[in-house]
Amino acid sequence: xxxxxxxxxxxxxxxxxxxxxxxxxxxxxxxxxxxxxxxxxxxxxxxxxxxxxxxxxxxxxxxxxxxxxxxxxxxxxxxxxxxxxxxxxxxxxxxxxxxxxxxxxxxxxxxxxxxxxxxxxxxxxxxxxxxxxxxxxxxxxxxxxxxxxxxxxxxxxxxxxxxxxxxxxxxxxxxxxxxxxxxxxxxxxxxxxxxxxxxxxxxxxxxxxxxxxxx
Amino acid sequence: xxxxxxxxxxxxxxxxxxxxxxxxxxxxxxxxxxxxxxxxxxxxxxxxxxxxxxxxxxxxxxxxxxxxxxxxxxxxxxxxxxxxxxxxxxxxxxxxxxxxxxxxxxxxxxxxxxxxxxxxxxxxxxxxxxxxxxxxxxxxxxxxxxxxxxxxxxxxxxxxxxxxxxxxxxxxxxxxxxxxxxxxxxxxxxxxxxxxxxxxxxxxx
Numbered sequence: 001x002x003x004x005x006x007x008x009x010x011x012x013x014x015x016x017x018x019x020x021x022x023x024x025x026x027x028x029x030x031x032x033x034x035x036x037x038x039x040x041x042x043x044x045x046x047x048x049x050x051x052x053x054x055x056x057x058x059x060x061x062x063x064x065x066x067x068x069x070x071x072x073x074x075x076x077x078x079x080x081x082x083x084x085x086x087x088x089x090x091x092x093x094x095x096x097x098x099x100x101x102x103x104x105x106x107x108x109x110x111x112x113x114x115x116x117x118x119x120x121x122x123x124x125x126x127x128x129x130x131x132x133x134x135x136x137x138x139x140x141x142x143x144x145x146x147x148x149x150x151x152x153x154x155x156x157x158x159x160x161x162x163x164x165x166x167x168x169x170x171x172x173x174x175x176x177x178x179x180x181x182x183x184x185x186x187x188x189x190x191x192x193x194x195x196x197x198x199x200x201x202x203x204x205x206x207x208x209x210x211x212x213x214x215x
Numbered sequence: 216x217x218x219x220x221x222x223x224x225x226x227x228x229x230x231x232x233x234x235x236x237x238x239x240x241x242x243x244x245x246x247x248x249x250x251x252x253x254x255x256x257x258x259x260x261x262x263x264x265x266x267x268x269x270x271x272x273x274x275x276x277x278x279x280x281x282x283x284x285x286x287x288x289x290x291x292x293x294x295x296x297x298x299x300x301x302x303x304x305x306x307x308x309x310x311x312x313x314x315x316x317x318x319x320x321x322x323x324x325x326x327x328x329x330x331x332x333x334x335x336x337x338x339x340x341x342x343x344x345x346x347x348x349x350x351x352x353x354x355x356x357x358x359x360x361x362x363x364x365x366x367x368x369x370x371x372x373x374x375x376x377x378x379x380x381x382x383x384x385x386x387x388x389x390x391x392x393x394x395x396x397x398x399x400x401x402x403x404x405x406x407x408x409x410x411x412x413x414x415x416x417x418x419x420x
Contacts, residue, residue, distance in 0.1 A: 031398060034240035078338065079309060086302045094298060109348035112301050116341040118241040190235055191409030198395070198402030205394035212393055 016138045020146035022208075026119045027150045028201045029211060033119030038154070038193040040110050044167050047155025049096070049103045051148025053111065055141060057088045058120050062140030065128040072129075081124050082115065089114045119147055154196050162187030219363045221419065222355075226367030229416055232342045233375040234409035239342030243376050244401060253380035254373075255326045256337075261369030263315055263337055264346050267308050268365025271347040272358050274303055279351075304347045305338075312338040342372050379405060 026032050040046045061084050065072075072080050093111045096104040104111065114120070123143050128136040159165055161184050164172040172181065186192050205211045232238045239260070246256050277283055279300050284291035316334050320327045327334065337343060346368050355361045382404055391400050 028398070031244050032241055034237060034244070038237040038240075078335065079306075082305050082309060082338075083302065086305055090298055090301055093301070109345060109352055112348050113238070113341050113345055115301055115305055116339045116344045118339055118341075121339050189410075189413065190237065191406040191413070193237070194402050194406035194409060198399050198406065201399040201402065202392070202395050205399065209394070212396060 013135055013138050016135055017142040017145075020139075020143040021149060022146070022204075023211075025146045025150065025204075026122075026143050027147055027197065028204055030119070030122070032122045033117045033147055034197075038197065039190065040107055041151055041155040041193055042158055042162065042188055043106075044152070044155045044159045046103055046106045047151045048148075049100065050107060050110065051144075051151045053092045053096070054114060054117065054120075054147055055144040057085065057092060057114055058123065058140040058144040058147075059137055060088055060140075061085050061120055062123060062128040062136040063133055065124050066131060066133045066136035069129050069131075077129070078121075081121060085120055085124075086115050119143060150197065150200065153200065154193055157196055158187045158192065162192075219359055222360055223363045223367040223370075224418065226364050227371040227374065228412060229418060230368075231371040231375060231412055232345065232368050233372060233405070234412045236345065238345040239340045239372055242337070242340055243372075243379070243405075244398070247376050247380040247383055247401070250377060250380045250384060252329045253376045255323075255329060256334075257373030257376050259315055259319065259334065259337060260340065260342060260372050261366065263308070263311055263343055264369035264372075265362065265366045267304075267311050267343060268346050268350050268368075269358055269362045270307050270311075271304050272350055272355065272361035274307065275300070275351050279303070300348075300351065304344060308343050308347070309338045312343075342368065375408070378408060 020026060024030065027034060040050050061081070064084050065081060068080070089112065092114070093104070096107070096111060123140060127139045131139070156166065159167075160171070164170060164177075164183050229235070233240065233243055242256060247253050275283075277286065279296050281295040281297065282292050284294050284296070312335065315337070316327075319334065346365055350361050350364060353364075355364060379401065383401065386400065386404075395403070
């Protein structure tokens with residue numbers, strides 16, 4: 001019963017929440033969940049909506065799986081996990097369609113693709129199946145936040161340089177355009193998202209040298 | 216026929232799963248260290264996409280779409296089961312992947328050992344579910360169009376992963392800045408390959 005005394009926000013638990021945001025970031029370090037991440041980062045708004053959806057799905061799927069961890073037979077656990085995730089994603093999809101129809105149209109199939117976001121499955125397998133509900137919830141939220149942080153950074157940069165706006169509002173003054181500034185059309189195209197993430201990885205690893213790979 | 220070839224070519228080059236939509240990036244980055252394993256995984260993806268897209272096409276058109284149930288009885292004509300789409304598609308995909316896994320294990324144990332965890336993970340490969348969801352969104356008219364879209368996307372994914380694997384084999388011997396090694400440079404190369412593939416944009420047969 002010693003675990004009962006552990007405070008809810010003990011240092012160990014906070015580490016679960018904080019570590020994935022930088023040192024163990026799902027995208028730049030664990031290389032998971034890139035699939036649905038990059039195509040929707042042309043603008044800031046869909047990136048934020050996507051990040052929030054993933055936080056919701058990931059926190060709850062980790063929590064539910066962790067609550068069920070002693071009753072799920074290990075043979076069919078993948079299917080059970082997929083059903084849990086898929087049900088949560090359906091909720092997100094229906095809510096988005098009802099309240100944020102424009103963003104939902106922009107995200108198109110990528111809301112559905114949260115189901116196959118490897119980071120969610122990965123955390124369920126690696127963490128939620130063998131840990132108590134509360135740490136699992138924190139782990140899920142932390143990883144989703146780390147994932148969302150990259151999404152928002154990429155979305156911000158692409159919208160700023162690609163269209164000269166942030167959240168749909170123009171931030172680059174008209175005067176600059178008059179003296180010859182132009183939006184960089186390359187930032188709107190998909191390949192640029194990959195290059196931006198590559199540069200983020202470069203910056204992160206040169207600040208934190210223990211993350212550098214061998215080959 | 217011309218239409219089918221058009222869809223096929225378009226899904227390989229213009230709407231490439233990796234370069235245009237970033238689908239299936241997880242296994243793309245993790246398995247692309249050697250050409251041999253990536254060829255194996257590429258074929259598995261072509262196969263699974265080629266099967267699941269037509270099957271999901273049938274499910275979409277005879278169960279899920281608005282009014283699709285009318286063929287059972289006219290009373291069901293106003294039923295829309297669209298919200299079940301995700302669960303049904305993923306169930307079909309998971310069972311197909313199980314099938315492929317059994318076939319590969321039986322006929323090519325070395326490939327099975329090489330692919331390791333990534334074979335079952337095809338089930339959660341975004342490219343597969345993405346293929347089915349795009350098919351549903353774009354409303355292809357016949358099952359033949361849907362299959363040629365599925366096969367084409369598979370081939371596109373195959374080309375992309377084999378290409379990057381070949382480049383990564385060579386890049387081991389070049390002088391990459393320390394913090395960019397491994398993942399970073401792979402991202403940037405993928406971006407550059409994506410820009411190259413954009414040259415195919417607008418191709419129409």
